Amino acid sequence: MEHVIELINVSKTFKGFSVHNMNLEVKQGYVTGFIGANGAGKSTTIKMIMNLLRPDAGEIRIFGLDYKTHEKAIKERIGFVYDGNVFFEGLNLKDIKRIVGPAYKRWDDTLFKRYVEQFELPLGKAIKTFSKGMQMKASLAIALSHHAELIIMDEPTAGLDPIFRQELLDLLQELMLDGNRTIFFSTHITTDLDRIADYIALIQKGKLVFNQTIHDVAENYALVKGTTDLLDKDTERAFVHIHRAPTGFVALTDNVKEVEHIFGGAVVTERASLEDIMYYMKGRESYV
Numbered sequence: 001m002e003h004v005i006e007l008i009n010v011s012k013t014f015k016g017f018s019v020h021n022m023n024l025e026v027k028q029g030y031v032t033g034f035i036g037a038n039g040a041g042k043s044t045t046i047k048m049i050m051n052l053l054r055p056d057a058g059e060i061r062i063f064g065l066d067y068k069t070h071e072k073a074i075k076e077r078i079g080f081v082y083d084g085n086v087f088f089e090g091l092n093l094k095d096i097k098r099i100v101g102p103a104y105k106r107w108d109d110t111l112f113k114r115y116v117e118q119f120e121l122p123l124g125k126a127i128k129t130f131s132k133g134m135q136m137k138a139s140l141a142i143a144l145s146h147h148a149e150l151i152i153m154d155e156p157t158a159g160l161d162p163i164f165r166q167e168l169l170d171l172l173q174e175l176m177l178d179g180n181r182t183i184f185f186s187t188h189i190t191t192d193l194d195r196i197a198d199y200i201a202l203i204q205k206g207k208l209v210f211n212q213t214i215h216d217v218a219e220n221y222a223l224v225k226g227t228t229d230l231l232d233k234d235t236e237r238a239f240v241h242i243h244r245a246p247t248g249f250v251a252l253t254d255n256v257k258e259v260e261h262i263f264g265g266a267v268v269t270e271r272a273s274l275e276d277i278m279y280y281m282k283g284r285e286s287y288v
């Protein structure tokens with residue numbers, strides 16, 4: 001099994017928004033970061049991957065299996081972390097362990113205890129009294145305590161202090177040492193991705209723009225600076241979006257080689273950060 005998550009022509013429509021014909025493959029044994037602007041459709045996609053939301057059309061396979069026939073087997077192998085409180089608010093971690101533990105064949109009490117200690121979480125305090133960061137840590141401790149092969153997280157670093165964020169990234173790196181594990185997570189903090197992601201999947205307005213290795217993104221995308229007299233209908237095709245100013249232009253390309261071929265030494269190219277890419281992609285939207 002090469003892909004642990006497969007979305008085939010998946011669509012979901014809400015009033016004023018749709019995920020449209022999405023095809024997404026998440027490779028086993030790697031960390032994929034899922035990025036996109038507010039409202040781009042990350043949570044909607046993750047909910048469909050978790051079978052918390054049914055697609056209107058298309059197919060979703062997890063570990064090559066279908067939710068219709070293998071829901072329990074699939075969920076057994078996934079650790080899911082997200083920002084909202086999944087658990088009844090009045091419960092404490094001890095109660096949750098008692099309820100959630102038996103639901104998993106591979107639940108590991110020792111591991112759960114280790115994470116609770118590592119994350120400095122109180123066992124006897126009601127979850128509703130936890131801060132946002134503590135709730136995220138609690139969700140993480142539970143998700144990691146049943147030896148999940150696939151860890152899916154919806155903005156796991158949101159609301160975490162910078163120190164725990166670093167610790168979490170270290171922990172995720174440690175988890176990846178087991179070569180079969182796969183992590184798929186959404187985030188707005190693109191610097192987290194430079195550290196741990198192998199693949200970047202970018203979604204914009206419900207459409208997958210790309211799903212490439214972080215290396216390919218760095219190779220293919222760049223910011224290009226030059227004077228406006230270099231631009232015409234033909235040369236502009238090399239760019240995703242162009243910002244013009246009286247002093248010259250700055251543009252994003254997804255094809256560095258073509259830019260080199262067209263402009264040679266007449267332009268300056270610079271590495272585009274993931275934030276640059278998202279920013280220029282958004283510009284393209286309003287421009288078109």
Ligand SMILES: Nc1ncnc2c1ncn2[C@@H]1O[C@H](COP(=O)(O)OP(=O)(O)OP(=O)(O)O)[C@@H](O)[C@H]1O
Nearest residue numbers: 014015016017036037038039040041042043044045
């Ligand atoms: N249950 C729902 N009913 C109607 N619209 C919905 C529902 N869930 C999500 N949406 C809409 O779908 C769009 C995408 O939302 P989604 O939460 O997937 O975005 P996101 O990329 O996760 O955003 P953010 O980064 O802000 O969390 C938004 O316009 C949202 O209002």
